[in-house]
Structures are given as structure tokens and as C-alpha cells.
Amino acid sequence: MARTTDVTPAALILAGSRPGAPDPLADYAGVAHKALIELDGKTLLARVTAALRRAGIDRIAVSADHPAVVVEALRLSLQVIAPAAGPSGSVAAGLSALGAPLLVTTADHALLRPEWVTRFVADVPAGTDAAVLLARRDVVEAAAPATRRTWLRFADGHWSGCNLFLLATPAAGEAIGLWSQVEADRKRPWRIVRRLGPGLLLRYLLGRLTLGAALRHLGARAGIHAAAVASPYGLAAIDVDKPADLDLVRTLVTR
Template identity: 65%
Template sequence: MNALILAGSRGGADPVADYAGVSDKALIRFGEATMLERVVIALREAGIDRIAVSANAPAVRAEALRLGAEPLDAAGGPSLSTLHGLQALGAPLLVTTADHALLRPEWVRDFLTDAPADADVAALLAHRSLVERDAPPTRRTWLRFADGGWSGCNLFLCRTPQARAAVELWMSVEANRKRPWRIVRRLGIATLARYALGRLTLAEAVARLGAVAGVRAAVVSARHGLAAVDVDKPADLDLVRSLLADAQ
């Protein structure tokens, strides 16, 4: 099992990096460790030996080398960077992000254990009740399905080479985010109607996305609500610092 950490820059100023007074978000420190270091350590302790970091900032690439990780050139977006990582590292490939500051090795092991053995691709999501239990101060946008609100956990498994098709669908969604009718056309009006009526479960939605891509896709329900907490905005950084301080 190899792992890819997405640490590319979206271009322009990063409000979280500016808030923390560093050049790149991945270099924010929690005690003696950078955020990227915390993610690398969690993956290593989960039993993953080969770890690559997709980044374009020289300081982040240098940090990856310091940590014994392999720097890869970041592409124009997370989906294309993931595709390049899959091409370079092969499957199975675990994908996460450099801003997953609370990542724990047991979350990784649980995810890999719980992911269906016959799935080409799997994603970890946490139910709203679990997130609000474990991280009540967090504010986020929920994916609303018939079985409740869900939040992504920035952990993805490309188990087989066929996962490439799912990544290519992700690329298409990114490319057409300003032309939603193209996404609607691919998913089918019946699926979207069920979603709009509150009749579509998360598992059904993921299965439909997999069918569109021609792969077996699965969702894994997180066992830990904190797995949904990453550092996307300054308030997230304050929350993570508070959670880590309370854990000491």
C-alpha cells in the first residue's frame, strides 16, 4: 500500500497560511511538527512505507524530502494530481491531504479494514451526528441525503487500477463546475430528482457515481467524528489547535 498526500497550492494568497504567518498551509506548526509532518507520521504508523507528497511550493517539497517522503509535481487541481499520483505509485493507493492535521493511524487502519474488498474505489465520510458529538464547535457544509447529513474525511482508496476511471470522473466534475448541466446529464435526471426529494441515500449516490464511471465505488462510514475535521479556514485552525491542546 502506497499513499499520496495532496499539498498543492490553488494559487493566490492562502488565508489559512496568512493567518498562521507561514508561506504554505502545510508548514503550519503544531508544537514541534508541521502539519505535513503530522500526516506523514500518521500514515507511517498505520503501516504505509512509501509516501509521496504532491506539491509545487519549493518549501513544501523540501519539507517532504526532510520527512523521507517523495515529492511529486502538483497538477492544476486535486483530481489531476491524484491521477498523476496513481500513475506514479500504482494501486492500491491511499489518498489524503496535507491539511488533515488530526489524522490518526487508527483512522487509516479502520478505513482500510472497513472498505469493501470488491470496491475499486472507496471514500470515508462521517455522519453529522458523529461529527457533532466529537467536534461540536465545527461548522461545515453537509452533504444531505435520506440517511442524514454527511461530511467528507479526506481519505480515499484507489484499490485497483480501474479507480482511474473514478478519478477521471472527478476531473470532469471539476472541469464542469461552472456548467452544472453537464454534470446533471451524466448523473441522470432520475437520480437528481430522488436527491432533491430527499429520497437518495449516501450509499445509493456513491453507487450511482461508480456506475457512471464504470467502477465499483463504496462509501465507508467513519468511526470517529474528528476524521471530518481538516484545516480549510482560520476557524478550523483555531479548532484543531484547541483540540490538540485539550488532548495533552
């Protein structure tokens, strides 16, 4: 497909701290923050940064406020942007600071590879304002049979997010407000579809709504063109949210 932009995007790595109780994953790994978990001698933040740089991205910032993560970010020569309330607020701050096109990922994307990034950006359809990378269940389970995911169930398959987003144009900022509304329901797609009206909700409940159609309608509600991009790389859906994820990723890295 035609690229939506020929400009190399900047990148934002989300590595904020959740308020309240300590992160059980960081406790499990014995570190101050999960971005500092080490795999193969590198912190997760360093691994993600290296993958982005090998994908040709030079302008990279991290949204972080934990002192130890900030120190690691500065060691990696990353720009540090103070996080806002929730991931959507942090993305808005990143877009304001870095501009579009902006690639967004997370510090816990432990297996991130440069070819996933370059393939995603190349596959975003021309004219798209905002895109999200997802992988079908069969692709994910073929690559990592032991993984346990929460699947987005649509007529064209079951999907898992890959923690890669492209805000291709400045207009993508219009979708951030909608993003904040659906954050709490990201693992319950019927609640997200419900926002689009009873007709689409009925199509979803009857198993007739595709993921692409849902995203197009969500984008239209925000006044932008939004698209889903299917990843051929099943491991792109594997992040590190809980101890079982970390154990799996350690096994995959060892292999």
C-alpha cells in the first residue's frame, strides 16, 4: 500500500507510573519500575529505544516521571516529557512536543523489532490520520502458543493490540479525546461499539461488524480517517503486563 507519509516519524515511548499501589510486575522482577526490567543485559526501555533507532527513527522521547526511569532515559539520550493523566493525556503531550507524524509505543514492548516498525509505517493506507497495529489470533498463537491474551472479537477475526500507533497527521490530535473515553473499555469492545449507536452495536452483537469498520466509524466520530493495520508478526502482540508475560518473554529471548 502507499505510504501515508514519506516523513520519518518521531517516536514516543510511554513509561509513566500508575498512581497508587506498587507495580506487582516491578516487584516480581526486583526493580523500581518495569521499564527497568533487564532482558539479555538491557533494560526494557533500552531494548525499545534500540529497536526504534534501528528502524531509522532518530527523534525519540519517553513519557516518564519515575526518577530511576528518567535517569535511564537520559543515559540513552532520550528526550523526557512529563506524563499527563492517563496514556491518552501523555500522547497528547507528546504530540504537542514532537509533532506529527508520531509513532507511539510502550516501554514494556520487550520484543519490539525494527522490521515491525518499518512494516507498520509502510502499510498504513494513504490518507490515514491515525492508525493502530493489531495481530490476528491465529498469527499470535502460531508465534507464541503459550501466550494468554484478551481478544477483540470481530466478524473478521479475533485481534490483539500490538502497542504500536501512528499519529500520521496533526489532525490525529482530534482522536486523542476519543481515545481517553475508550481507554477504560479497551478490553471490552462491545462497550466501545456502543458509543457508535444502536445500529453498529447490533451488528457487533450479531457478529457482523469487522474491526476495520468499527475503527472507520470511530475515526469519523472524531473527524479523522482511522485505520487498523494487520501485523504478520505474531510476537508483536506480546508485551509485559504481568509476571507470566515476563516469564514467557524471557523464554522467547533465550530461544
